[in-house]
Amino acid sequence: MKFTKMHGAGNDYVYVNGFVETIEDPASLSIAISDRHFGIGADGLVLILPSETSDFRMRIFNADGSEAEMCGNASRCIAKYVFDHGMTDKTSITLETLSGQKRLDLQLAEGIVTSVRVDMGEPILSSKQIPVHSDEDEIIDFPIALDGKKVNITALSMGNPHVIIFVDNVDEIDLPKVGPKVEHHPLFPKRTNTEFVQILSPDHLKMRVWERGSGETLACGTGACAATVASILNEKAERRVTMELKGGTLFIEWSEADNHVYMTGPATTVFEGEYFPA
Numbered sequence: 001m002k003f004t005k006m007h008g009a010g011n012d013y014v015y016v017n018g019f020v021e022t023i024e025d026p027a028s029l030s031i032a033i034s035d036r037h038f039g040i041g042a043d044g045l046v047l048i049l050p051s052e053t054s055d056f057r058m059r060i061f062n063a064d065g066s067e068a069e070m071c072g073n074a075s076r077c078i079a080k081y082v083f084d085h086g087m088t089d090k091t092s093i094t095l096e097t098l099s100g101q102k103r104l105d106l107q108l109a110e111g112i113v114t115s116v117r118v119d120m121g122e123p124i125l126s127s128k129q130i131p132v133h134s135d136e137d138e139i140i141d142f143p144i145a146l147d148g149k150k151v152n153i154t155a156l157s158m159g160n161p162h163v164i165i166f167v168d169n170v171d172e173i174d175l176p177k178v179g180p181k182v183e184h185h186p187l188f189p190k191r192t193n194t195e196f197v198q199i200l201s202p203d204h205l206k207m208r209v210w211e212r213g214s215g216e217t218l219a220c221g222t223g224a225c226a227a228t229v230a231s232i233l234n235e236k237a238e239r240r241v242t243m244e245l246k247g248g249t250l251f252i253e254w255s256e257a258d259n260h261v262y263m264t265g266p267a268t269t270v271f272e273g274e275y276f277p278a
């Protein structure tokens with residue numbers, strides 16, 4: 001199986017061209033190839049597929065084999081992949097995902113993709129749709145019990161579920177300990193991604209992420225968008241922010257004009273190779 005290893009701000013996936021390769025069991029393949037010792041090493045698997053409704057279709061599998069509805073960093077990498085591999089000459093590309101169609105705008109310098117802007121659509125605040133088991137309509141600055149302590153959370157969906165917790169210093173968080181406790185908290189029937197967010201200034205935020213199904217990753221695009229929206233809802237940030245993540249920087253805007261969230265960031269090819277399934 002031919003593959004390409006790519007990353008967006010350090011969030012690394014194995015990309016497989018589904019126009020050429022047939023993958024019968026992507027969930028098991030994702031578990032195998034994601035292993036950083038016995039596999040290729042990645043946060044998961046991304047399939048680039050034909051679509052009947054958009055230019056391309058994405059399927060994204062976490063390192064534990066679970067399929068996610070959406071991935072912000074992978075959508076930028078897909079834009080670069082299809083352009084660099086001559087699968088399109090469009091610089092504005094539509095992408096079908098399990099959370100609807102997204103638009104990807106390539107930014108080029110002398111024909112080279114320098115960054116990609118993704119229209120991530122509208123954030124979903126309704127508890128039922130996120131989903132959160134709660135009688136509250138929305139979960140904004142809402143107290144929950146975590147490890148016997150009271151913690152205030154904001155929950156929302158960017159197509160996939162996110163919980164945001166504001167902290168004074170993200171570097172002091174014991175993420176491998178607390179991340180799984182939020183991910184598997186009984187409030188979240190589909191589990192959740194979790195972002196710990198530090199406000200450096202109203203337009204400059206820093207976050208660390210514990211991803212559902214993959215653990216700590218160096219960046220999460222949907223997570224950066226969710227963290228920005230939560231910061232605005234909690235009156236901690238402005239509409240346009242620079243988000244510092246462990247693996248790089250993303251620029252996020254929650255537009256007042258159309259209520260859509262726009263994410264701009266890098267997409268990098270690391271290497272191409274051939275994988276021999278066991």
Ligand SMILES: N[C@@H](CCC[C@H](N)C(=O)O)C(=O)O
Nearest residue numbers: 068071072073160220221222
């Ligand atoms: N890294 C991604 C999100 C990947 C899916 C996520 N772990 C989930 O299960 O929802 C991003 O950049 O958005």
